Amino acid sequence: QSVLTQPPSVSAAPGQKVTISCSGSISNIGKYDVSWYQQIPGTVPKLLIYGNDKRSSGIPDRFSGSKSGTSATLGITGLQTGDEADYYCGTWDTSLLAGVFGGGTKLTVL
Amino acid sequence: EVQLVESGGGSVQPGGSLRLSCAAYGFTFGDYWMTWVRQAPGKGLEWVANIKQEGFDKYYVDSVKGRFTISRDNTKDSLYLQMNALRVEDTAVYYCARNRWAGLGLDPWGQGTLVTVSS
16 A cells, blocks of 8 residues: 555546646655656656646657645546556655655556 | 666565665666665666665665665675565566655666565
């Protein structure tokens, strides 16, 4: 059971938009910035979003992030088949004194 | 080019030990917190440990406390993870990563090294 809660899977058609939620608590998302990662099967995780809403170098503006209270959201517009991957949110937890990740969300582009 | 290269993975029996290394290239290693993250086969990411720039502040996930030790040598631009009393459930790909941004903004990540604990 992950400290941060993500939906196990989401899907949408090419060209459409999808959002992935990440729910936490006051001791993690409520207190610290959130980052988002993309992991295409068989590859190393890649940083997409840091500081809640800032795109990492080279990440297209189709990817966006936001945070409100104890939840964060990753948005992807103009979906492409190459976006099929697992997506993870992560942050620090002040109660655990540890980093925490969400369980991951598998994106399928139908 | 900013790069991290792990080594030291392998197969070990339960109760055994391994020491992972992570060599850093292309940036001032001593300026950054560094982190180990692992991923069990077919599972999600799990944060394992991190260490502050000077090496004195260290944090661990509960499941490895007392068994794993994170350390660094800033003169060698290297990060380490000493893993003792290994368990079957420690089987995973272990990644090292640079804490580039606050809030677990890890970038880059190494290519990973596989640790298999099995009898």
